[in-house]
Amino acid sequence: xxxxxxxxxxxxxxxxxxxxxxxxxxxxxxxxxxxxxxxxxxxxxxxxxxxxxxxxxxxxxxxxxxxxxxxxxxxxxxxxxxxxxxxxxxxxxxxxxxxxxxxxxxxxxxxxxxxxxxxxxxxxxxxxxxxxxxxxxxxxxxxxxxxxxxxxxxxxxxxxxxxxxxxxxxxxxxxxxxxxxxxxxxxxxxxxxxxxxxxxxxxxxxxxxxxxxxxxxxxxxxxxxxxxxxxxx
Amino acid sequence: xxxxxxxxxxxxxxxxxxxxxxxxxxxxxxxxxxxxxxxxxxxxxxxxxxxxxxxxxxxxxxxxxxxxxxxxxxxxxxxxxxxxxxxxxxxxxxxxxxxxxxxxxxxxxxxxxxxxxxxxxxxxxxxxxxxxxxxxxxxxxxxxxxxxxxxxxxxxxxxxxxxxxxxxxxxxxxxxxxxxxxxxxxxxxxxxxxxxxxxxxxxxxxxxxxxxxxxxxxxxxxxxxxxxxxxxxxxxxxxxxxxxxxxxxxxxxxxxxxxxxxxxxxxxxxxxxxxxxxxxxxxxxxx
Numbered sequence: 001x002x003x004x005x006x007x008x009x010x011x012x013x014x015x016x017x018x019x020x021x022x023x024x025x026x027x028x029x030x031x032x033x034x035x036x037x038x039x040x041x042x043x044x045x046x047x048x049x050x051x052x053x054x055x056x057x058x059x060x061x062x063x064x065x066x067x068x069x070x071x072x073x074x075x076x077x078x079x080x081x082x083x084x085x086x087x088x089x090x091x092x093x094x095x096x097x098x099x100x101x102x103x104x105x106x107x108x109x110x111x112x113x114x115x116x117x118x119x120x121x122x123x124x125x126x127x128x129x130x131x132x133x134x135x136x137x138x139x140x141x142x143x144x145x146x147x148x149x150x151x152x153x154x155x156x157x158x159x160x161x162x163x164x165x166x167x168x169x170x171x172x173x174x175x176x177x178x179x180x181x182x183x184x185x186x187x188x189x190x191x192x193x194x195x196x197x198x199x200x201x202x203x204x205x206x207x208x209x210x211x212x213x214x215x216x217x218x219x220x221x222x223x224x225x226x227x228x229x230x231x232x233x
Numbered sequence: 234x235x236x237x238x239x240x241x242x243x244x245x246x247x248x249x250x251x252x253x254x255x256x257x258x259x260x261x262x263x264x265x266x267x268x269x270x271x272x273x274x275x276x277x278x279x280x281x282x283x284x285x286x287x288x289x290x291x292x293x294x295x296x297x298x299x300x301x302x303x304x305x306x307x308x309x310x311x312x313x314x315x316x317x318x319x320x321x322x323x324x325x326x327x328x329x330x331x332x333x334x335x336x337x338x339x340x341x342x343x344x345x346x347x348x349x350x351x352x353x354x355x356x357x358x359x360x361x362x363x364x365x366x367x368x369x370x371x372x373x374x375x376x377x378x379x380x381x382x383x384x385x386x387x388x389x390x391x392x393x394x395x396x397x398x399x400x401x402x403x404x405x406x407x408x409x410x411x412x413x414x415x416x417x418x419x420x421x422x423x424x425x426x427x428x429x430x431x432x433x434x435x436x437x438x439x440x441x442x443x444x445x446x447x448x449x450x451x452x453x454x455x456x457x458x459x460x461x462x463x464x465x466x467x468x469x470x471x472x473x474x475x476x477x478x479x480x481x482x483x484x485x486x487x488x489x490x491x492x493x494x495x496x497x498x499x500x501x502x503x504x505x506x507x508x509x510x511x512x513x514x515x516x517x518x519x520x
Contacts, residue, residue, distance in 0.1 A: 090406055
């Protein structure tokens with residue numbers, strides 16, 4: 001469904017992703033794990049058109065979307081739930097959710113809004129509050145719900161657990177598992193490798209801008225190098 | 234005394250409406266692009282001049298001239314965004330600042346070339362005066378106040394209730410997140426400039442009908458517009474509305490009770506006092 005080939009990403013003169021290739025099949029949950037600064041988030045941003053692709057290609061459902069503009073990529077069916085939540089702070093919870101459906105013109109948007117608030121009751125309670133007033137965990141739920149409002153064919157999650165209390169992290173991952181069970185194709189970037197590997201079907205391990213290991217999540221989880229470096233065993 | 238205050242308040246509402254319309258344009262542009270669009274006042278007055286020209290030289294009825302001027306204003310806004318500000322969008326902010334100053338001089342020069350240096354008053358034919366108790370209200374002022382309220386309400390509805398309006402807010406609050414929602418961040422500034430300039434032209438027509446348009450008037454109004462933004466709180470729509478109304482009424486009361494020569498001084502003194510107590514402006518969010 002999504003295929004990256006030999007992707008390189010630079011910020012100015014500094015290259016941070018050195019030619020990676022990865023695939024996500026429909027219905028799959030794929031995790032990108034690795035240390036801070038390994039190039040995982042930059043890879044997601046390049047897919048979404050937030051940072052330019054230096055060389056290589058991004059293919060989505062057979063179409064080449066390398067360096068397409070950000071809004072065109074959303075319309076193609078790729079939505080990202082960004083790192084640090086990035087809600088619209090002065091807009092109400094409802095307005096944030098409706099922004100998620102910005103590209104949609106169908107009549108089911110109101111029904112989806114109700115569905116999201118069923119899934120996240122806290123958002124119903126706070127529907128008229130400014131999103132910036134919510135707690136970190138609530139904002140994460142809002143960001144996830146907002147991403148789902150687009151009805152994407154693939155949803156990218158960038159560090160959904162970053163900066164959240166352990167108890168909230170657990171509930172974020174429960175939510176992701178729920179979304180996965182709904183059949184959503186997921187590409188997840190996460191520093192919490194244990195949580196990510198428990199959730200994902202397959203995983204890629206990033207180190208200094210390269211993929212150094214890949215395989216089924218179960219295999220990576222029991223690989224001695226991964227265990228020592230990333231899982232704290 | 235009370236009647237005089239009421240009288241000046243109504244006078245102030247009309248001019249306050251003009252300030253609000255100008256400030257709404259400025260605050261929307263500032264919110265999206267971070268640009269202090271100084272040329273806004275001169276462009277607004279161009280709209281006033283154009284209406285005057287359509288009515289007096291072309292013999293168009295005012296009711297036809299106004300929509301033409303508003304549409305021309307919209308198109309002019311698009312042109313300004315594409316030609317003047319788009320090329321410097323990713324440059325240092327000082328570049329946009331210099332473009333804004335240059336554009337102001339250019340538009341002032343164009344106004345002078347096209348319409349001359351004589352002051353002009355848009356003939357409206359609305360000369361009825363209503364008397365209520367001891368208050369006299371010229372019919373024109375009532376129409377100006379109603380028109381301002383309708384335009385401000387339309388703008389609020391547009392921003393709060395339409396997808397495009399919400400996208401404008403979203404880009405102002407978080408540009409990258411707006412891209413992730415599928416907003417085309419290239420087309421949003423165009424829409425913003427078109428609408429803002431249209432609102433400015435409406436204000437220019439009101440100034441031309443209520444008072445007079447002359448070279449330099451536009452610059453005065455843009456300074457007041459920014460004063461309103463700071464008074465109400467940068468980036469706040471309700472702040473711009475409240476700020477403009479407060480400034481208009483203060484000026485009017487100052488003119489009525491002290492001297493019209495001091496009205497600008499009093500207005501800015503009020504602004505300074507407000508900022509001493511509330512540095513973020515009347516409705517601004519605290520830093």
